[in-house]
Amino acid sequence: xxxxxxxxxxxxxxxxxxxxxxxxxxxxxxxxxxxxxxxxxxxxxxxxxxxxxxxxxxxxxxxxxxxxxxxxxxxxxxxxxxxxxxxxxxxxxxxxxxxxxxxxxxxxxxxxxxxxxxxxxxxxxxx
Numbered sequence: 554x555x556x557x558x559x560x561x562x563x564x565x566x567x568x569x570x571x572x573x574x575x576x577x578x579x580x581x582x583x584x585x586x587x588x589x590x591x592x593x594x595x596x597x598x599x600x601x602x603x604x605x606x607x608x609x610x611x612x613x614x615x616x617x618x619x620x621x622x623x624x625x626x627x628x629x630x631x632x633x634x635x636x637x638x639x640x641x642x643x644x645x646x647x648x649x650x651x652x653x654x655x656x657x658x659x660x661x662x663x664x665x666x667x668x669x670x671x672x673x674x675x676x677x678x679x680x
Contacts, residue, residue: 568629569642576601579611581650586658 576592579601583590590601590611601611634640644652664674 563637565634565638565640566629566631567634567640568631569646570628570631571646572628573646578650581647582654583611585651585654 580590583601583603588603591604592599592601594600603611631640631642667674
């Protein structure tokens with residue numbers, strides 16, 4: 554693929570321009586892995602619970618600093634990269650989350666196999 558000449562080197566934002574919450578990302582990731590979350594609590598005490606998993610929780614904490622800035626909700630603005638480079642996003646948010654989960658599951662499976670054969674691992678999937 555040939556890339557258009559954009560002139561001198563410069564910085565560009567590569568993003569979709571969409572906004573998604575941590576909670577939305579967490580729900581999509583768990584759903585893709587075959588689990589639904591039940592949300593309990595509010596604010597910094599809010600936690601996503603996997604029903605039937607005992608005390609296993611996925612915490613989503615809202616700090617006062619983040620809550621105070623919610624009105625400006627920053628997001629990546631790729632308009633310059635689109636205009637100057639002809640760049641367009643190829644993946645949806647949902648596709649990106651699915652790819653991330655799939656990659657993590659594959660790594661966890663490799664790590665589990667390594668552990669069963671007595672090898673140590675460094676990727677964090679020790680449990």
